[in-house]
Amino acid sequence: SQTIHQWPATLVQPVGSPLSLECTVEGTSNPNLYWYRQAAGRGLQLLFYSVGIGQISSEVPQNLSASRPQDRQFILSSKKLLLSDSGFYLCAWSARYDTQYFGPGTRLTVL
């Protein structure tokens, strides 16, 4: 069966520091991968999605970037964090043209 991992689970970072969040998927090949952010309250916002290695689509202009160095690895990065980057970051995967499944998330607090 397929499993999606995210780490770290929680992170506290100072403003201006860099960020790297990692997501990996097991048990499947060539998945679509997604990064979402959930800020205050509820409602998720899609940040990036990828349909293959090195193929990244950005949904919202922001202080973040994404990379997909390997088939089942998706990384979310920032060179300098802002207060507004705080939130709950969720990675998701799907087989081609199929249901998305979410990871456990990383809760980021920028101070």
Place this chain on the structure above:
Amino acid sequence: DAKTTQPPSMDCAEGRAANLPCNHSTISGNEYVYWYRQIHSQGPQYIIHGLKNNETNEMASLIITEDRKSSTLILPHATLRDTAVYYCIVSNLYNQGGKLIFGQGTELSVKP
């Protein structure tokens, strides 16, 4: 912008059926209706999806109206563990990587 409308909150008695409505009046012919739920501080959990026929699985039933402009998620025997925010989403799997656009959802409280 979310393409669905849901009530912000609902209550349900434990053991009773929970019926969560969703309006999606602008749904396109190739868009599916998806339901996810999110328990506090966890990632969203997939529940069920459908195109135009009613669907049932071990978690829930999905009833889609004939004109496809609205749907209802039914949890047949709600338990306290079903307390969560429920999201109704319409999505075209073949467009832009099959991305999901989440709205504010319905906060379901199951009470003893």
